Amino acid sequence: MSISNLTTTTNTLAQTLDVHQITPEYFIRHYAEFISRVIAKGNPSEDTMRHYCNQIDFFVRWCLSHERSPLAMNEYQIIMYREFLLNRQYKAESIQIMLAAVRAFYAAAKKVELIKVNPATNVEAPYASNNGESMLHFYTLQQMNEIVHVFDEDTDSFTRTRNKLILYLMGVEGLRNIEIHRACVEDINWEATAILIRGKGAKGRTEFIYPCKETFELLEAYLKAIPTNHKIKKDGVLTPLILSSSNRNFMGRISRNGIRSIMNNALEACNLKHPGYSCHVFRHSCGTNLYKETKDLRLVQDILRHRDPKVTARYAHLTDHLTKRYTSKLVPHD
Incomplete structure (x- = not known):
């Protein structure tokens, strides 16, 4: 059952219940309907819900494996869960996401008066490293070319051009995974050679980007390669741009996990997949390589659409850090 169907079903059930009739057992089984009202300002996307x-x-599985009821947990026990995640060597960013979901679970339980205090409120993820080494995850232009060649080996023109387009949108134009996932055919302005980007967040900020000639040529080639013997699954009145080739959702909007899978398979094929690397590394690669070529932070800020220039400044710090490290290897030491 999809998240949207699950939410619809539990909505129907919960509408007949008074808040005082909701039992802990019922809440745990149907929590999806309740958390939808406390995340993303009450309007989460299906992908966010998933x-x-x-x-x-x-x-919940962790709680039950330790013979603990999720709704009977206290703050100390949530700290133990955090320690469990640390011992499993999850990254700080991943732990932050996982704890945010736990807080939402308890926030919803508090709303329906099953608990009085959210035990996860003050349990935070460890601070992510903010030094130069934390930004070293990026691919050079040469490595990006290696990944492109992996896609070139695909004999199917539809999947070949689609996968190359995803790489270009991330590594050349600096788009995020979710922005590629949300892209629609109607967002393309052919006269202005521009694409309207639907940003992150529940509503998503919209703004235009102006891709380079190669990206736009690849976009055209991809659209021509889409099979015409299958109808594209519309998303309301909009036409998804990046389409799935999986049997379960053929010609429907590709999922964010589908995008990750495509890129991970390519990275593994050319031995460039490393622990901790996600699709976001391509966006970092765009910013890093662009700054290395131009030394223009304002240009990098415009391409990546950063509101805060301090965020963009990380790419200058990274480049300086790498330059110093490389130079130190050439300088003889006494």
Whole structure:
């Protein structure tokens, strides 16, 4: 059952219940309907719901494996869960996401008066490293070319051009995974050679980007390669741009996990997949390589659409850090 169907079903059930009739057992079984009202300002996307539910399912299984009721946990026990995640060597960013889902679970339980205090409120993820080494995850232009060649080996023109387009949108134009996932054919302005980007967040900020000639040529080639013997699954009135080739959702909007899978398979094929690397590394690669070539932070800020220039400044710090490290290897030491 999809998240949207699950939410619809539990909505129907809960509408007949008074808040005082909701039992802990009922809440745990149907938490998806309740958390939808406390995340993303009460209007989460299906993809957001799926991510939250995956993390909450993981937490609930952990509680039950330790013979603890999820709704009877206290702050100290949530800290133990955090330690469990640390011992499993999850990254600080991942732990932050997982704890946010747990907080949402308890926030919803508090709303329906099953608990009085959210035990996860003050349990935070460890601070992510903010030094130069934390930004060293990026691919050079040469490595990006290696990944492109992996896609070139695909004999199917539809999947070949689609996968190359995803790489270009991330590694050349600096788009995020979710922005590629949300892209629609109607967002393309052919006269202005521009694409309207639907940003992150529940509503998503919209703004235009102006891709380079090669990206736009690849976009055209991809659209021509889409099979015409299958109808594209519309998303309301909009036409998804990046389409799935899986049997379960053929010609429907590709999922964020589908995008990750495509890129991970390519990275593994050219031995560039490393622990901790996600699709976001391509966006970092765009910013890093662009700054190395131009030394223009304002240009990098515009391309990556950063509101805060301090965020963009990380790419200058990274480049300086790498330059110093490389130079130190050339300088003889006494």
